[in-house]
Amino acid sequence: MTQSALPESAMPAVPPRILLGPGPSNVSPRVLQAMMQPMIGYMDPDFMLIMDEVAELLKRVYQSGDAKTMALSGTGSAGMEAGLTNLLEPGDTVVMCIYGFFCERMVDMATRVGANVVPLRADWGRPFPEELLEAELKRHSKVKLVTAIHAETSTGVRQPIGELARIAKAHDALLMVDAVTSLGGNEVSFDDWGADYAYSATQKCLGCPPGMSPVAVSEQAIDAMRQRKQPPMSWYLDLSLLGNYWGWEGQRVYHHTAPVSMILALREGLRQALGEGLPERYARHARNAHALSAGLEALGLGCIVPAEHRLAQITVVSIPDGVEDMQVRQRLLRGYGIEIGGGLGEFAGKVWRVGLMGESSKAEYVLALLSALERSLPEFGYEVAAGAGVAAASDALKSEG
Numbered sequence: 001m002t003q004s005a006l007p008e009s010a011m012p013a014v015p016p017r018i019l020l021g022p023g024p025s026n027v028s029p030r031v032l033q034a035m036m037q038p039m040i041g042y043m044d045p046d047f048m049l050i051m052d053e054v055a056e057l058l059k060r061v062y063q064s065g066d067a068k069t070m071a072l073s074g075t076g077s078a079g080m081e082a083g084l085t086n087l088l089e090p091g092d093t094v095v096m097c098i099y100g101f102f103c104e105r106m107v108d109m110a111t112r113v114g115a116n117v118v119p120l121r122a123d124w125g126r127p128f129p130e131e132l133l134e135a136e137l138k139r140h141s142k143v144k145l146v147t148a149i150h151a152e153t154s155t156g157v158r159q160p161i162g163e164l165a166r167i168a169k170a171h172d173a174l175l176m177v178d179a180v181t182s183l184g185g186n187e188v189s190f191d192d193w194g195a196d197y198a199y200s201a202t203q204k205c206l207g208c209p210p211g212m213s214p215v216a217v218s219e220q221a222i223d224a225m226r227q228r229k230q231p232p233m234s235w236y237l238d239l240s241l242l243g244n245y246w247g248w249e250g251q252r253v254y255h256h257t258a259p260v261s262m263i264l265a266l267r268e269g270l271r272q273a274l275g276e277g278l279p280e281r282y283a284r285h286a287r288n289a290h291a292l293s294a295g296l297e298a299l300g301l302g303c304i305v306p307a308e309h310r311l312a313q314i315t316v317v318s319i320p321d322g323v324e325d326m327q328v329r330q331r332l333l334r335g336y337g338i339e340i341g342g343g344l345g346e347f348a349g350k351v352w353r354v355g356l357m358g359e360s361s362k363a364e365y366v367l368a369l370l371s372a373l374e375r376s377l378p379e380f381g382y383e384v385a386a387g388a389g390v391a392a393a394s395d396a397l398k399s400e401g
């Protein structure tokens, strides 16, 4: 039997894109090149050294001296699910601060674990009011876990974590923080916060492809896992078993076939982030986001989050009345190769989400998007002054040097 290869014309090509959505973001050539290295065994002593380096670099981006770190095989949701399945047992009480779409995903997961879930719902587009947490924790004799999201990608809000952490600690609860969109783009202060479990994803501000979820776990959380009455229902996401593969207890025990090329990518992404310098990286994200919001506002596209609570890596703007969400996004994609994101949950069809994350946070991408919007919006009945957005963004960039 002969096997004919696919003709080259039938091979699906990946068109170049400027990825300004909520992730994945663009991946640097250095990271792509790192993925092209030869395959190596997942128990090879030289690969173990690479894993050690990744764990060490993760401690630095999480700003932790003592946390145990590793990267789970899976996306950010794997980190979320691992935290909830390992830190909670059926019947444990978890108080969840809810102010966006991804917070609601946590509620769904914790419910499946069989925990006693207490969702505290607050307005989308504003930081979660800390007094709600304080009042709720006073009502319970024992809360095992409090959850919060540092960077709610569905709303663009930067949630101050420090005060939530203080309240959780005062009530002897563990704190789990979602740093999916913040790690590498915002300061994540695992130790200073007093967090017990944090998780992220490779495809956002770390500038890698999607596929891994870097996590940090405190000694207190590890103790809580040791004291479980029964093992977590997920074998694949059992953090104690995975910790044994990552050498948390000294030895290395096979768990599953690690995604070698993704770990190489993550190492390079982390080296690049730390090579740039974390403060410099945060400042770059802030500068470009400021220029973007100045440009969007000059086009009449209002940001839904007040400036002081806005994230630098995702900007959420209202879609003007009468303009159809998908038509504009399709025009940007097909006409200019630029991807931006739509709204989720109660924001679906009402907002656009523009991500400037990691490798995608560049002044030239801000200007490219604004000029593409200036040309596209009038095609869909929304008149804008040509050049106004680009001019406002350029001024903002100039004034910040």
Ligand SMILES: Cc1ncc(COP(=O)(O)O)c(C=O)c1O
Binding pocket: 022, 023, 075, 076, 077, 078, 080, 102, 149, 151, 152, 153, 154, 178, 180, 181, 201, 210
């Ligand atoms: C804040 C937040 N948490 C969790 C997730 C889920 O991550 P993933 O899509 O990588 O599974 C996302 C995805 O965008 C997110 O923005």
